[in-house]
Amino acid sequence: MLALAPASAAAEGLKPVVADPQIATHPGYVDEKICSSCHAGQTVAFATSHHAQAMAVASDATVRGDFNNTSFEGHGVEAAFFRKDGRFMVRTEGSDGKQADFEVKYTFAYEPLQQYLIDLGGGKLQTLDIAWDTKKRAWFWLGTGSAAKPGSTFHWTGPFYRWNRTCIDCHSTDPQTNFRPQTNTYESSYVATSIGCQSCHGGGAKHVEWATPQSPASAKTSLPRAGLSEVGMDTCLACHSRRTRIVGDYQPGGTFLDNFSPAMLRSDLYFPDGQILDEVFEYGSFQQSKMARAGVTCFDCHRGHEGSVKAVGNALCTQCHTPEKQERFTANDPSGHFDTPAHTHHPEGSSGALCANCHMPQRTYMKVDPRRDHSFVIPRPDLSDRYGTPNACTSCHEGKTNVWASQNLDTWFGTNWRDRPTIAHAFGGAANGDAASLDALRTLLGDEKQSGIVRGSAVTELSRIAGADVVADVKAATKSDDPLVRLGAAEAAINLPAELTLDAVGRLLGDETRAVRVAAAKALGRTQSLDFLGDQRGDFERAVAELKAYVDANADVAEIQSTHGTFLLEQGKSEEAEKALRQAIVLDPTLPGARINLAELYRAIGDGGKSEQTYAEAVTVSPDRADLRFGHGLSLVRQKAMEQAIGELETAVRLEPTNTRYRMTAAIALDSVGKTEQAFALFDPAKAHMATDANSLGAAIQMGLKLRRYRETLIFATALAGLQPDNQQVAELVRQLQAASQDRK
Numbered sequence: 192m193l194a195l196a197p198a199s200a201a202a203e204g205l206k207p208v209v210a211d212p213q214i215a216t217h218p219g220y221v222d223e224k225i226c227s228s229c230h231a232g233q234t235v236a237f238a239t240s241h242h243a244q245a246m247a248v249a250s251d252a253t254v255r256g257d258f259n260n261t262s263f264e265g266h267g268v269e270a271a272f273f274r275k276d277g278r279f280m281v282r283t284e285g286s287d288g289k290q291a292d293f294e295v296k297y298t299f300a301y302e303p304l305q306q307y308l309i310d311l312g313g314g315k316l317q318t319l320d321i322a323w324d325t326k327k328r329a330w331f332w333l334g335t336g337s338a339a340k341p342g343s344t345f346h347w348t349g350p351f352y353r354w355n356r357t358c359i360d361c362h363s364t365d366p367q368t369n370f371r372p373q374t375n376t377y378e379s380s381y382v383a384t385s386i387g388c389q390s391c392h393g394g395g396a397k398h399v400e401w402a403t404p405q406s407p408a409s410a411k412t413s414l415p416r417a418g419l420s421e422v423g424m425d426t427c428l429a430c431h432s433r434r435t436r437i438v439g440d441y442q443p444g445g446t447f448l449d450n451f452s453p454a455m456l457r458s459d460l461y462f463p464d465g466q467i468l469d470e471v472f473e474y475g476s477f478q479q480s481k482m483a484r485a486g487v488t489c490f491d492c493h494r495g496h497e498g499s500v501k502a503v504g505n506a507l508c509t510q511c512h513t514p515e516k517q518e519r520f521t522a523n524d525p526s527g528h529f530d531t532p533a534h535t536h537h538p539e540g541s542s543g544a545l546c547a548n549c550h551m552p553q554r555t556y557m558k559v560d561p562r563r564d565h566s567f568v569i570p571r572p573d574l575s576d577r578y579g580t581p582n583a584c585t586s587c588h589e590g591k592t593n594v595w596a597s598q599n600l601d602t603w604f605g606t607n608w609r610d611r612p613t614i615a616h617a618f619g620g621a622a623n624g625d626a627a628s629l630d631a632l633r634t635l636l637g638d639e640k641q642s643g644i645v646r647g648s649a650v651t652e653l654s655r656i657a658g659a660d661v662v663a664d665v666k667a668a669t670k671s672d673d674p675l676v677r678l679g680a681a682e683a684a685i686n687l688p689a690e691l692t693l694d695a696v697g698r699l700l701g702d703e704t705r706a707v708r709v710a711a712a713k714a715l716g717r718t719q720s721l722d723f724l725g726d727q728r729g730d731f732e733r734a735v736a737e738l739k740a741y742v743d744a745n746a747d748v749a750e751i752q753s754t755h756g757t758f759l760l761e762q763g764k765s766e767e768a769e770k771a772l773r774q775a776i777v778l779d780p781t782l783p784g785a786r787i788n789l790a791e792l793y794r795a796i797g798d799g800g801k802s803e804q805t806y807a808e809a810v811t812v813s814p815d816r817a818d819l820r821f822g823h824g825l826s827l828v829r830q831k832a833m834e835q836a837i838g839e840l841e842t843a844v845r846l847e848p849t850n851t852r853y854r855m856t857a858a859i860a861l862d863s864v865g866k867t868e869q870a871f872a873l874f875d876p877a878k879a880h881m882a883t884d885a886n887s888l889g890a891a892i893q894m895g896l897k898l899r900r901y902r903e904t905l906i907f908a909t910a911l912a913g914l915q916p917d918n919q920q921v922a923e924l925v926r927q928l929q930a931a932s933q934d935r936k
Contacts, residue, residue, distance in 0.1 A: 211248045215380040217365050219394030226388040226395060229402065233388075233496050240498040242386040244301035245362040246308075249279050253298045255305045256323035256330065263321050263330040267338035270321050272330070281309065281319060286348035288341040293319075297384070299354070299362065301325075303559050306333075308354050314369075314377030316354040320347040324559050333557055343781040350779045355379050356747050360441075361430035364390045368439075370747040375777055377747075391495075393420030393443040420444025427489045432474030433460065435751075437709050437737070439744035448674050452706040455679060456618065456648035462580040463619030465566050465645070470556045476566040478644040478675070479614075485523040487511070505530045508546040536603050543587060552583045572596035573609055578619035614645055621652050629657055636664060636676075646671070647679025654683035662687060665695045674704040681710035689717040693724065700730035705737060712738040716758045749779035757788050765796050783809060783816050790822060794829070802826045810839075817847035821856070833864050844873065851887040858890055867894055876903045879910040888914070892924070901931040 216222060227234035237243050247253040258272045258279050269290075270283035279295040297308040299318060302325040308316045320333045332338075339345040350356055355377045359366045364383035371378065382389055389395050397418030420426070425447040434451040441450045453474055454460055460469045465479045477483050492500055492507060500507050509530050511517065516526040528534060529546065537543030549570055551563040570582045572593040584596035600608055617635050620628030635641055635649040650668045653661045665687065668680035677699060684696040692714055699711035712734035715724075724731050738758075745751040756771035769792060775785035786809035793802035806823035813819055824839035840857035847853060854873050861870035874891040882888050888911040895904030905928040912921045 211384045213380050214382065214384065215367075217367065217380070217382055217394070219396050220365055220382045220389055221395045221399050223364065223383045223387040223389065225399055230388070236494075236496040237388070240496065241301055242390075242498050245299075245385045247298045247384055249295045249298055249307070254279055254295070254307075255298070255301070255325055256307070257328070258295075261330065263332070266332050266334065266336075268321065268332050268334070270319075270330070279307070281307070281321075283319075283321070283347075284341060286311075286342045286346065295319075299358070304331075304557060311348060313375065314355065314379060316379075317348055318352045318354055318358065320352060322557070326559070331558060340781075344779055349781070350747075350749060353747075360436065362386065364388075365394070368747065372746050372774060389443070391420075391422050391426050391443055395419065422495065424488045428474045431472045431489075433469075433471040434474070435741075436744055437706060437741040439740065446704075448678070448707075449705040452678070452709065453644075453675075455651050455682065456614075456644060458618070458622045461618075462615075463578045463617075463622060464568060464571065464574055464580045464613055464615035465618075466552070466568055466581060467554055467562070467564050467566075470562075472562075473565045475644060476564050479566040479642050481523050482567060484642060485520050485525070505544075505546050512546075536599075548587065549583045552581060552586055554581070569608075569611065570596070570600075571608075571611075571613065571615070572600070574613065574615045574619075578615055578622075580615060580619075614641075614649075617649060618652065621656055624656075629653065633664060636668060643671075643673035643675030646673065647675040647677075647682075650676070650679045651683045654686035658686055659688050659691060662691050662695050669696055669699050674702075674707055677702060677704070677707045678710055681707050681714055684711070684714035687714075692717065693727070697724070697727050700727055700734045708734045709738050709741050713754075713758065717761045747778060749775040749782045749785055752778060753782065753785035753788050756785070756792070760788075760792050760795060765792065768792055781812055783813055783819055786812070787818065787822055790826065794826070799826065799829050803830050803832075815846060817843045817850065817853065820846060821853050824860070825856070828860060833860065836860060837864070851882070851884040855884070855887040855890045858894065862894055862897075867897055870894055871898055871900065871903075874907065876906040879906045880913075882907075882910050883914070885911060885914050901928050904928055905932055 244253075256272065258274050260271070260273050262271045263269070268283075270281055273280050273282070275292075281293045281295060282290060283293065285291045285293070293309045293311075295307040296310045296316065299306040299308055304322045304324055306322045307319045309319055311317050321330055322333055323329075324331050334345070339349070341348065343349050345351050355368055355370065359368055359379060363381035363385060364387040366381040367379060369378040369380065370376075392398075395418075397414070399418075401414050401418045420443040422443070425445070426443055428447050429441065429443070429445075429451065432447075432451065433454040435454075436450065437452050438450050447453075454471065456465060456475060456479075460467075460471050461475065462468050465476065467476050480487075491510070494501055502510065511520070511525045512529050513526055514528055516524050530544075532539055532544070535544040535549070542548055547563060550567045551565065552568075553561040553563050555561045570584050571580070572582045572584050574580045575582045575585065576593045576597075582593070582596065584599070585591050585593055588596070597609075614635060617628055617631035620631060632649045632653045636646050636653070638646070641649075646668070650661070650664055653664055661683070665680050665683045668676050668683070671677055671680075681696055681699050681702075684692050687695055696711050696714055699707050700715065702708050702711065712731065715731060716735070716738075738755075742751060742755045752771050752775035756768045756775060759765075759768035759771055769789070772785055772789040772792060775782060776789065779785070786805060790802045790805035790809070793799070793805060803823070803826040806819065806826045809819045810816075810823050820839045821843035824836045824843060827833075827836035827839060830836075837857065837860050840853065840860055843853045844850070844857050858870040858873045861867070861873075871891070871894040874887075874894075879888070879891075888907050891907040892904055892911065895901070895907060905925065908921065908925045908928055912918070912925050915921055
């Protein structure tokens with residue numbers, strides 16, 4: 192076998208491996224080459240997969256981009272690609288804004304695009320934001336809009352593009368971040384440069400010992416799974432998901448929700464009907480599907496080693512969707528005549544007759560990488576008209592309308608398809624501010640036929656839009672058998688009043704699932720008195736210890752350090768909170784949230800001078816952030832520097848003119864220094880009928896009355912009466928203003 196593996200690899204045209212200085216043999220793991228000495232067939236099959244080519248040392252054998260004195264220019268980004276002394280080089284803008292030459296150390300991915308990693312020192316590997324399109328054979332920029340400023344979060348030298356922080360979990364074998372907070376450096380290592388056998392099967396040391404004839408362990412034939420981890424759905428989902436790691440020592444075979452906390456169906460990640468919007472990979476969409484609830488797994492469709500699908504075209508789907516019901520499926524019946532023109536209404540063999548094209552529509556990420564939706568939706572052009580969701584009909588038939596598509600579906604299937612249950616009305620309505628969505632979300636939450644991620648997302652969304660009114664809903668969700676529903680309840684508790692949180696989700700502090708416990712600890716951290724927890728104090732302290740482990744596992748993520756700083760402040764640990772927030776700023780100096788949280792910490796402990804100074808520093812770093820200008824303005828008000836405060840508040844209004852809070856605060860500040868005319872001018876009577884903020888309308892009314900501008904004030908009062916139809920004082924004010932306006936004629 193030792194002789195066979197290299198020969199087979201050569202026959203497959205595999206490229207030689209270049210030595211990688213970051214490879215280390217971690218405890219419990221072995222050199223990946225040992226695996227191929229016994230498992231040559233699997234090794235050759237795996238080598239053909241994209242997994243095996245996820246990352247490689249840059250060499251003539253691995254680099255696919257054109258480095259023969261080529262260049263790219265666009266969106267304010269410039270780069271030149273060339274060779275120097277056998278190395279692959281890029282000349283582009285560095286973190287200091289100056290052009291410099293950088294050496295490519297690694298390739299990242301294989302197709303349809305390949306990126307390149309550059310070592311900036313301190314162990315930091317940065318992913319260049321100019322990638323190679325392997326199909327068009329051209330360089331392209333991965334960003335959107337205009338280029339980020341040098342040194343900022345989304346510049347290629349910033350934290351977002353840092354391999355150690357953002358990418359390391361899923362492109363190498365047993366990657367260890369090894370971040371050193373004291374020096375803001377990394378000593379990252381892995382067992383193999385790319386994804387290898389032990390990425391899925393776990394450390395192979397026990398297995399090799401068991402398989403070695405002369406080893407005493409070889410006689411222990413009862414060794415579970417021959418010393419390897421069980422490969423199941425959770426193994427795949429550890430990477431194929433939009434998630435945050437909550438432990439620093441994940442090992443293959445571990446339960447997904449004990450190691451990671453997945454993103455729910457948020458409106459910035461998913462369309463209202465659950466289809467993929469942002470780059471969320473497969474977990475969140477597949478969890479919604481009937482297939483997942485029926486017990487279908489990744490390996491029903493995909494080959495484990497090659498990563499390819501098991502069959503071509505509709506043959507993949509008709510493994511299960513046969514005319515006769517299969518014994519495997521009891522709760523869900525997948526049988527039927529689907530692979531026929533009578534169902535598809537498209538010619539046999541055409542693209543429109545392919546199951547995946549209708550039920551797994553594609554969306555392109557990173558500009559060239561199409562990914563299929565795994566929620567297996569039924570096309571609903573009627574929902575596309577109402578909520579802007581995509582549908583396969585108009586995606587394929589370019590130039591056709593949703594109405595056209597709906598009419599065709601009416602002709603083929605009658606109109607009952609329009610009444611099929613959908614989550615779109617609940618989530619779409621909530622996103623649009625529709626009050627009826629509350630009942631729709633409650634219905635989803637109570638429907639046990641819905642997937643856990645839908646129900647968990649429903650309770651989270653309920654709390655976002657209804658706050659304290661949904662305490663009973665949150666409490667009910669904590670009793671669900673599905674951990675995703677309980678996770679949704681724990682995350683929903685963040686939006687509840689602090690005094691109601693313990694009663695709502697206190698039981699989750701001792702939940703059997705780590706992701707739920709950590710989320711509950713976050714929510715319950717807003718109380719400073721541990722005595723308030725009573726008998727649950729022990730559970731809280733244990734959950735907080737797990738929360739700390741999660742924070743440590745993400746020690747190089749500024750956003751998590753910033754959030755933890757706020758948690759510590761809520762716990763009354765101001766010194767620790769300050770340390771965490773300052774570390775967040777070190778990690779990402781351009782992250783506004785960390786600076787805002789630090790400034791508010793100083794305000795909370797009564798140090799107004801430091802609060803104002805911190806806001807001033809934040810504005811210097813990010814002068815175009817309205818929230819920073821607003822916060823700085825308020826800090827200046829507290830320092831009684833009204834002239835400067837008004838300037839900052841007016842700048843916040845200019846930067847974000849639709850923000851009613853900014854506008855109202857600026858107006859109140861102007862009024863306080865006798866500039867009531869200028870203050871009243873900030874309110875637009877022409878837009879009063881669209882106002883939803885009663886406080887802002889009230890401020891406009893007060894200033895209008897002060898200036899005796901009754902006609903304009905009447906407009907604001909009428910709008911307020913529309914928001915508060917049962918408020919008799921407002922109704923009386925409207926009558927008085929109507930009379931005063933008549934007298935002025």
